[in-house]
Amino acid sequence: xxxxxxxxxxxxxxxxxxxxxxxxxxxxxxxxxxxxxxxxxxxxxxxxxxxxxxxxxxxxxxxxxxxxxxxxxxxxxxxxxxxxxxxxxxxxxxxx
Numbered sequence: 398x399x400x401x402x403x404x405x406x407x408x409x410x411x412x413x414x415x416x417x418x419x420x421x422x423x424x425x426x427x428x429x430x431x432x433x434x435x436x437x438x439x440x441x442x443x444x445x446x447x448x449x450x451x452x453x454x455x456x457x458x459x460x461x462x463x464x465x466x467x468x469x470x471x472x473x474x475x476x477x478x479x480x481x482x483x484x485x486x487x488x489x490x491x492x493x
Contacts, residue, residue, distance in 0.1 A: 402488040407474045409434065409481060417470040420489040424470075426453060427460040431481025439485055440473040462490070 403417045440454040453461045
């Protein structure tokens with residue numbers, strides 16, 4: 398079974414929608430915006446039925462703890478420019 402979570406660096410002037418495997422428990426979202434990144438939002442969501450529900454959205458470096466009982470999450474990176482990267486880590490806090 399693939400490890401739950403995501404570690405990825407997004408380059409400027411791109412947008413992305415990622416599906417993330419999650420263990421259905423408590424997790425953490427960590428985001429680091431590079432010094433030359435302008436704007437941008439990282440949004441973590443889960444899908445309930447056919448509706449995307451936002452868990453949290455960050456537009457500056459930081460982190461948040463979340464709980465989602467679902468096995469799949471969505472991560473959206475959008476709306477930024479500049480020459481730096483946005484680094485994102487999504488991980489379960491408890492693997493078991």
